[in-house]
Amino acid sequence: MKLTVNGAVTGVDADPDEPAVRTLRDGLGLTGTKLVCGTGVCGACTVQVDGVPRASCITPTAALADREITTVEGLGGEHPVQRAFAAHDAMQCGYCTPGFVVEAAAFVDGWRVEHGDTEPSREQIAAAMAGHLCRCGAYQGIYAAIAAACAGRHDEPAEPARVDAAAKVTGAARYTTDVRLPGQLEGVIIRSPHAHARVDAIEANGVPLVDLRPADGVVRYAGQPVAAVAAADHAAATAAAARVEVSYTPLAAVTEFGSALAEGAPLVYDTEESRKSALSSAEGANLPGRWQGNLHTTSGLPLPGGGTAERRIERARRRGDQRLVSAVYTTAVQVHSALEPHASVARFDDAGHLHLYISTQRVSAVADAAAERWKLPREQVHVVAEHVGGGFGAKANLTADAVAAVELARLTGSPVRVVLDRAEELTDGGSRPGSRTELSLLADERGRLAALTVDAQGDGGASTGSSVGLMARLMYGTAPRRIRDSDVLTNLPPGAPFRAPNGPQLAWALEQAVDEMAHRLGEDPISLRRRWDGNPKRRALYETAAALPLWTGRPATGSAAGRFRRGVGVAAGNWLYMASPKTQVELTVERGTVVARSATQDLGTGLRTVIANVVREELGLPADRVRVEIGSSDHVPGPPSIGSRSTTSVGPAAHDAAVRLRTALREGAGTAGREAPVAALLDGADGLRVTGRRARDRGGYLLPFSVADAAIGRGMSGAVHVTEVEVDTLLGSVRVTRVWGGLAIGRVYAQGPARNQAEGAIIQGVGYALFEQRRADPATGVLLTDNLEDYHLPGIGDTPEMEIHFHPDGWEYVTGGGVGLGEVSAVGVAASVGNAVYNATGWRPLDLPIRPDRLLEGINR
């Protein structure tokens, strides 16, 4: 059929009933248009049809006939909305950006015709963008960008807030899902329909197939990979997968957290062998522990004073002490759902080298793992992740998509791409384990913390590795405490590390308990934390927070009347500071430009911008004289984007490299060059190359050794969130209206992206607090929330007004003076929402998410 796309008439061989997004991407190669949800919910596939935005995943290709189609590529790059998105940093990973931009372009153009160059309200922008989702949570920048573009403030080019903004707003940024290699086949993973079964046989029936069965041949959740097949395109691969016969012997399954510990419950892992190789939601190796049926209790380091804590709490309980706060708090399973799904494209070249394009947070570690798994010399493995559409912790390993792609490429001799669809991503793409935490907190007669006990059970499906209680060891001084962590195993998809693993689960319990204690003691919750919390950096944040009008103007708890009730809550966050000591950044002068390289990646955090900023600042160079090339394992060693350690590792290495480059340039230029600006010396220095390293922190790290280049540094990073909500007591909804986020992370390397990431943590926390909940069918263990209509991500209309405050002091001993913020900024948000709901209603929510039905039941009880 003939289509008019971006002003040109093109012929394309397309099925008129296929979603238009497939025709545009696969048929015409217009990969700026992204396919994410497939159900018209997220808007990443938005194109204009005769000027009207349409979700192309729910538009049959037939509907494009005789229409003018405009994709993001057709906007050119100079549309005021594109400039505004770049200037206001209205993006992180960038995967949703083309869809937002295409919709916003139509909105802004229409607005200016109708209203002139004026600013629409937040509500008007939210209504116009209601069909879009940004998992990173860059909504604050999106509001600002659209308002400014409507007001006519971006009719001229402006400096972008991040160096890859232009690529992201034009659709030029290439993600793994966009990779097209000559002769590339499409791979599809065959997954178990059973929650628990033994795979007896796989009959390929002539289809090229690789076996992905677990070592013991037992699948332990519905959706677990069993095999993978490849064919010329997606439709053919799906048809090939249907020809494969897998025979299973179904085993009894346990699909509910609540019944996994019942007597006679089927065992998820029933042999010593299977327990040793159990799946894990933790980074790295399995945590050692003790098994009793489906209960796995982690053997943590025992704490001195554990017995004292237990005895004090038991005695307080017996005497009915009001200063004992004791409750059970639960959190739901939260799914990562990065908008770019897990995706891999593998190719073996004629020399036997493996080229693996993969949506990953760890190009280096994935290359190491691939070399080991397929017994290749490390230098023959080349891992590429040019742009990464979000990860949040779930894209750190050689996941099933990668294994399938590599093995199918080896089997077929052709490049093979494997991209998870949204149902697969929401099922097997990673999740934050749920939790059930019984927490008791006792204050003495002078209001000091006297004892703390935590009994936490992780709800990570078929994975162990939950350690919710860990952070309770490291906060609120040294009062006696007893912490116990365990996992309750079920036949449900396993967890994965998720931005501050275990942090929000613990904060939901601990920070609400501290709030409750303040209430019992008749003390201001910030003032109580100031007394209890020994962390000097966080104490500085408490000072600032206590003086906020938002805080001083908060209502007395339960004093609000009427249908809509306002409340304000506070919560603290605590996190480890980690770094990658082996990080290097290499600078090369190429045709007058400084090119920075490191084997790291940018999944939306702004790492490219961090490197560019440091080099530009140190050398006094304009933007067009510095280029950053990351996302390749072939570069000098760089950090993974996990553990909040990429910026604090790369920043100092880039600085060191810049200093070395200036020295080398000046040496090369002799006496004449001693005073010359660096820019003037670049033209004569083609090929000059230096390597910068991250110097050791003053005083070294907490531990003298590091595992997998992860050094645990000295000192904890801190956060404080002050959150305002409005509760509709009639219909049960909670709106988070304002949030102040204070972060004690020292130097901020890139203001825009740092602020953006901290705001995104708030958005994700709002989702965690109010909307996000994975649900499974109890009879089969099949997930019902395997689509974005049933799994609820926060939208732009759910975005509070946010203010981010960076406290600069306290990290002077750290090389570069700044630490990571990705995780600490995410820890306490949901707890602050819980405390705000309590302040508004007098009812304390113990279970996440705070759904309307739970709220209504709670306040009407």
Added chain:
Amino acid sequence: MSTTAPTSLDGVAEALASGGRPRAGGTDLTVLHRLGLARGPYVDLGGVAALGGVGWRADGSARIGATTPIAEIAADERLRAAYPALTATAAALATPQVRAAATLGGNLLQRNRCSYLRNPHFSCHQSGGTGCPARTGVHANGVAVDQGPCVAPHPSSLAMALVGYGATAETRARGTLAVADLYGDGSDPTRDHLLPEGEVLLAVDLPVPEPGERAAYRRATARTAAEWPLVEAVARLVVTDGRVRAAGVAAGGVARTPLRLTEVEQALIGRPADAAVLAAAAALAAERCRPLPQTGYKVGLLRDTVRDVLERAAEQG
């Protein structure tokens, strides 16, 4: 036979007679097709001019063609003046992109959103199987008025609003019938509307507008937008000298069919439009509920959503 795009009603009838399936905006059919829950060949209705647009009769009443996009209904000034409950509902459902593409007819005749129906691992009454896995499984979004074997609430917000107007539908073979009769009593678990295959919805006819009608629509959701309602309700009131002269109240999200709440209307007509009367009338909505184990919360939520729309409708003017 492949997908066709006839330009006349006769052409549509011919294509349907040879086994085609009508497609309007395709916003849901494209998803169902991908999931294997719908199969072509499709008969695209967009080319039939007679099926689209808003027309007005001499008596001031409107006729809305089946393929009129929802966004067009929401933005039509004259419709907004005459039928504010309809346009308020149209403006609030789904997202701008869906409203731009989806049509009145498609909205009225769409499939429900039960996650079991749309998951290929399950079969149920609606997908040719027997039984309802949601009834024994997760049905927290299910019905609170248990009318029959299937527990999925009717998905059409516009159907609810039109039932609240007592609107009629015109179909090609059957002629005129009440919009409510498109759905029956909810006891048939196999489908979401009762039109036979091959039938075409042509238009919806609204009654003569009530001068002075005040209206309000509400969908109770957790998020601010883009979410299927837990409960939704719409109210139309004509208040003269402080008394309710006419009322139309309907609710969705609680039953297999859109519900007109005549008991609530009866309790309002002739009474003062004050808070006590509105609350007492809204409370009657709860009486017809027979919730499932996980939908008990919808009983109170239905009552309070109805109360919300009654209060907001009464406040206007």
